[in-house]
Amino acid sequence: MAGNNPNAKLMNLTLKVWRQRNMNTPGQLVTYPVKNISPDMSFLEMLDVVNEELLIKGEDPIAFDHDCREGICGMCSLFINGRAHGPERGTTTCQLHMRSFKDNDTITIEPWRAAAFPVYKDLIVDRSAFDRIQQAGGYVSVNTGGVPDANEIPIPKTIADKAFDAATCIGCGACVAACKNASAMLFVSAKVSQLAMLPQGKVERKTRVENMVAQMDIEGFGACSNTGACAAECPVGISLENIAIMNREYISAKATSENVA
Amino acid sequence: MNWFTKTFSSTIGRKIVMSITGLFLCSFLVVHLLGNLTLFRNDGGEAFNLYSHFMAHNGIIRTMEIVLLLGFLFHIYDAIVLNRRNSSARPINYAENHPEQNTGTWASRNMGLLGTVILVFLIIHLWNFFVPARFGGLDPVVIEDVEYENLYVRVVQSFQVWWYVLIYVLGMIALAYHLIHGFQSAFQSLGLTHKKYTPFIQIFGFAFSVLVCLGFAIIPIYFFFSQQ
Numbered sequence: 001m002a003g004n005n006p007n008a009k010l011m012n013l014t015l016k017v018w019r020q021r022n023m024n025t026p027g028q029l030v031t032y033p034v035k036n037i038s039p040d041m042s043f044l045e046m047l048d049v050v051n052e053e054l055l056i057k058g059e060d061p062i063a064f065d066h067d068c069r070e071g072i073c074g075m076c077s078l079f080i081n082g083r084a085h086g087p088e089r090g091t092t093t094c095q096l097h098m099r100s101f102k103d104n105d106t107i108t109i110e111p112w113r114a115a116a117f118p119v120y121k122d123l124i125v126d127r128s129a130f131d132r133i134q135q136a137g138g139y140v141s142v143n144t145g146g147v148p149d150a151n152e153i154p155i156p157k158t159i160a161d162k163a164f165d166a167a168t169c170i171g172c173g174a175c176v177a178a179c180k181n182a183s184a185m186l187f188v189s190a191k192v193s194q195l196a197m198l199p200q201g202k203v204e205r206k207t208r209v210e211n212m213v214a215q216m217d218i219e220g221f222g223a224c225s226n227t228g229a230c231a232a233e234c235p236v237g238i239s240l241e242n243i244a245i246m247n248r249e250y251i252s253a254k255a256t257s258e259n260v261a
Numbered sequence: 262m263n264w265f266t267k268t269f270s271s272t273i274g275r276k277i278v279m280s281i282t283g284l285f286l287c288s289f290l291v292v293h294l295l296g297n298l299t300l301f302r303n304d305g306g307e308a309f310n311l312y313s314h315f316m317a318h319n320g321i322i323r324t325m326e327i328v329l330l331l332g333f334l335f336h337i338y339d340a341i342v343l344n345r346r347n348s349s350a351r352p353i354n355y356a357e358n359h360p361e362q363n364t365g366t367w368a369s370r371n372m373g374l375l376g377t378v379i380l381v382f383l384i385i386h387l388w389n390f391f392v393p394a395r396f397g398g399l400d401p402v403v404i405e406d407v408e409y410e411n412l413y414v415r416v417v418q419s420f421q422v423w424w425y426v427l428i429y430v431l432g433m434i435a436l437a438y439h440l441i442h443g444f445q446s447a448f449q450s451l452g453l454t455h456k457k458y459t460p461f462i463q464i465f466g467f468a469f470s471v472l473v474c475l476g477f478a479i480i481p482i483y484f485f486f487s488q489q
Contacts, residue, residue: 016356018356029356079355079358081357081359082355082357082358082359082362083359083362083363084363087362108356108357110355110356110357113351113353113354113355114350114351115349115350115351115352116350178360178363180347180351180360180364180370181346181347181350181351182347182350182351183272183347183350185272213271213272213273214267214271216272217271217272220349220350221272221350222272222346222347222350222351223272223273223275223276223343223346223347224272224273224276224450225347225369225370225372225446226369226442226446226449226450227360227364227365227366227369227370228363228364228365228369229360229363229364232363232364233363240449241454243449244449244450244452244453244454245452245454246273246452247273247276247277247449247450247451247452248451248452248453249452250271250273250452251273251277251451251452254264254268254274259264260263260264261263261264
């Protein structure tokens, strides 16, 4: 488990971790002293070490979300020392390393806080609100038939790049966690604008933005104050411009769609 | 609810109302400031009193006054609704949170607080100037054989009081911070962003906020020190 660098000085830390048995019981911060942590470990590996010790002591290990540990799946979360995914910019928690902390640091670890993201257990939150928003319109309909040639539909390079940048959203929820309003605007706008910009997405363009925004509001996310915290904390660097694009899409859809309900 | 009320009660719809009313109120600030400049004419308040008489009696101005009131009401109402929604979106706060490490400005996180300070200022301001000018209670003054209400004297007297001047300066500082975030944020909310124009909007918004609020704040300071 220790790191590769034999000269790295091992660290002793104090963790304050949010422990909560389940959705229905209130939780609290619990303090854990942690010894001999290599600066080469990832943040999640550090938690693995803590959990191994907890298991040996017969205690309940700290529950946290993780999957690929390569920074691409969006599964890991954690609000670390007052920041979504910790102190580094453009990183997920699995890509955050212990060298970002100092010996004898106290590290506070909390789950994402949002009414729409209820805590399942300890640091794990239910992010299925994002799934329901996606299901409301974050797709394109592809009719059956012959496969068209890839170069049949011309798309300007700038548009293709913008759509791709928006499509890199991994749905981790750091934008919601960092936003003072627990707003999901950056996530929803990335999904909306990614498809709205491309010819394939134009078919459902109006209903998509109407339905996704409606679902976002139903889930209980806050509104946007344009503080920019979401984009600053986004591990893949989704731009605030997407929110402007979504608002534009929303205004024009609401003004021109045939949907009067 | 039909599509119209649904649109304007959605989170984005309310931000659109906030943006449009906010920019409209900015245009009001320009008119108000230009009118106030008549105070600096060294004519014993003649130009200012004629101007205020015009503002209180002209039909178009009186109609716009209702539109202005509606602008304020919608801006404040939607701010309250959005603030309540936003705070209920995070029922449990973080034990440790450092938004100052990831957000640009303090103002952007405290628009509600700044808005409340401005509202308190506005009530004091209206009570002292607008209410007597509109509903009576000012001394008469004769300009070219016609009797007018002497709002100028009220201005002169009010700004002899140091704490009254202080309220105005603090009110304008709050307004400046509110506008520094609000002006450019309104364009973002309306989806009006573009690589070519957004940098200009941001610079213009900053300059507008600082200059307009400075222009207003100079008036009480000028009258306070010119009467010493």
